[in-house]
Amino acid sequence: MKLKIKSQQDWWAGLMFIGFGLFFIVFSLGTPDFINNIVGTKLIGGYQMGSSVRMGPAYFPAVLGGMLAVLGLLVLLDSVVEDGPKVAKFHFRPLLFIAVSSLAFAYLLKPLGLVLASIALVFISAFGGHEFKWKEVAIMSVVLVIFSVLVFVKALSLPFPICPAFIDICPIR
Amino acid sequence: MEGIFSNLAIGFIEVFKLQAITLGGMTMTLPFNILMCLIGVLLGTLIGVLPGIGPVATIAMLLPVTFNLAPIAALIMLAGIYYGAQYGGSTTAILINLPGESSSVVTCLDGYQMARQGRAGPALATAAIASFFAGCVSTLVVALFAPPLAEVALKFGPAEYTSLMVLGLVAAVVLASGSLIKAIAMVVLGLLLGLVGTDVNSGVLRFAFGISEMADGIGFVTVAMGMFGICEIIANLEQKEKREVFTSKVGSLMPTKEDFKRMIAPILRGTVLGSALGILPGGGALLASFGAYTLEKKVSKNSHQFGKGAIEGVAAPEAANNAGAQTSFIPLLTLGIPSNAVMALMIGAMMIQGIAPGPQVMTERPQLFWGMIASMWVGNLMLVILNLPLIGMWIKLLTVPYRILYPSILLFMAIGVFSISNQPFDCFLMACFGLLGYVCVKLGCEPAPLILGFILGPLMEENLRRAMLLSRGDPWVFISPSKPISMGFVIAAVLLLVIVALPALRKKREEVFVEET
């Protein structure tokens, strides 16, 4: 008999849960001996299981990981029994630009200061949208920079540099 | 009863007292305490609206300033920031699906749906009214019953907390409107993610993979911003046509008569539940809004509307979280025990001023104690007066084209997340959780149960292990007759599980029958 996946969503969701479950089991208990023997070294150390009186750090995550894997299996089984929706298409463009823009902000903030980091975020994230108008984005970034400097650095005194670290003299601090 | 009136009179006199204030060489006579209360609630609303900037960081930053104030003025302002932030937090939750605090996660569920249907006005107004009512009632609870309630709070040990968490987790499943198994799996995944970081009981670092930034675990704000905020932006941007996210017609600002009728009972129930749970110093207040939502979804005759913009789903959790915010002052005022990070800061503020927090505050410094309680009423009133007119402005914000709105939201989120520990890594994690959230949405798994599991996971493990340690490994502690509270929670959890599971099972069977015929 050929198994037919009736619910694509559940199929992948089941796999995801099983994956996460196994991940937490392996990392809390360590890799099983037969794998260690093949590799010749203990791949992942794992944590102590402890006893029910003094539960070790591995106890709770291992039990939960097992539960998650079982639940994933149930979802997986369900997917070949019951009809369900298809997985909608992934759109990588907004995903990529949004992720990159927040990373750019985070890693530029300390070296380049709030002003440049904010501008980078606004421009990169705006590229991820449907339309990109230079003028509009430029105006928007100016407004947002002024707002953030006033509210976050001046009013709430977050310890953010405003200007790049290599410029010693900065009109505002 | 008479005592309480004279005490409250002391409090109100203190709040409205005129004081001579020297400012820049000029001496003015001002009702200074009330001004500080206003500043507090304004600032609180601002940081509540800004995602990621929480009251803890703000209060910590303001502490040195408050040392130059009289103790009463300082505490009134700091308390104002705290409950003001609760108000502000619901605004972002409703408008852009961004829970800045754990208590507003459930407000997102129905509040944001209302906003997308052009009913942001009524949603915001409901949140404000519910918060105001709950704030007033629970402040009365604090004034009348603080000492006996504190004794109740002390009855809660590790066993009781564990059972309460189990009940909370079962309730988390009800948050989802889709598949039951997937919702349970999301809760468990959330529990596991919550365990990342240093294990409280052994001090062992778990699942951190050598990344020192993960040693203290993953922050709630990071997860919430990723799974709700980032995910929502991506989901909105993927629409092929340039459809606007919100309906252009804004509709009325205020709730209709029908809406008012529907929100009364949920607000009352939310207030009671929130006041009760807020007293517990170990994460009770966290459960308040979740519990209130679950309760409404189960008792409401409109339960099919939940998750699609039911006004009850906004009113009940908002009432509960504000009630909880007020009653969480009880352990602080009566026992000197902080129930959360903000309360710990309040203790710090009191101690620096030379006041030892605890039951003696009430007798030794009645002006301070009752002044603070009176200020909560005044502050709640100010908040509702401030917030109702602001609704019009917030709605206007929604008419801004989305292509302008989303970079701004993203910037504020990034700033907020970065400010948690002033390092880029949290923003990286936020992006990761955005991806996870996006995948989950595509696979029909809802993020709310995961978030609740994430919050409760570490608390539950900590208390479970502590309970086992204290009972020397006796698993019956949770249902032993010597612990009636714990036993009650376990029974309630089992009942709730049956109630939740039955319709799902029945549905399955019905479907089976349909196929057979």
Add this chain to the structure above:
Amino acid sequence: MLRLLLLVSLAGAANPAAAQTWPSKPVRLIVPYAPGGPVDISARLLAAKLQESLGQPVVPENRPGAGGNIGVELAAKSPPDGTTLVISAIATLAINPSLYPSLPYDPLKDLRHVTLLVQVPNVLIVTNDLPAKNVKELIALAKQRPGKLDFGSGSSGSTGHLAGEMFKMMTGTYMVHIPYKGSAPALADMMGGRIHLMFDNLASALPSIRSDKVRALATTTLKRSSFLPELPTLDESGLKGFDMSTWWGVSVAAKTPQTVVERLSADILKAMDAPDFKDRLRNIGSEAPAVRTPDQFTAFVTSELKIYTELVKRSGAKVD
């Protein structure tokens, strides 16, 4: 040690203008904990005071994580120009080096210790219904019921935990350690009668002691606390030499010029002698520390490090 001092003094000599021009830009004060605790509060108070005397903004920056190690590492590895200060504490300087297998900094080689800011004694408190009225009775009770008494602490590896381990070792008793997340929940469980005793720092325990919610048996320092002068010390109660307190101070990167360190130390000491600042530190439970100058502080850190390394090793507490 000598070579280090030599190096530092050389660096100072090579740059004689450093003290006059320092600080030429804003100074950041790293607080390696989340906002809100007593360490954070005292740091913010200090920042406000230093800002006045240095003429440059002093910005407190919270860098929590890994028991404070992340923030201290950051300061140890930042340019040694005296514009990055860090609040270093007993945990990060004396306990963590033996508790964590791989600490990213050496508390003596990578840091220059400027001034000890706060020193808070711990107190031994028991629940009201415990029959033991003094330390002797407690020891007798613990011997009579081995493994039946529970002692709480704010976290594994905290001074409260280690004080309990020290107590067990010195008295030859066995009690079960119950770790909590901060001392507030542990105190709540004590008032609820679920754990029997704890070694808590004086500041957090004081309100409960004064309102008779718990009973204090002794302080853990050699000298009695001025907050509870009638309370005996453990040393007086038969545990000779028992001396543990929670402390924190200010440190900078190791290669910071001597002149800058001296100026900084002088400014901090001046702030600490100012009556308003002194009062506020006292309100969070601090007795004015006897350790003051950079050299005294360094010697103090060295001796504490030795004591706690030994204690952690003997008690078997560890973090992987």
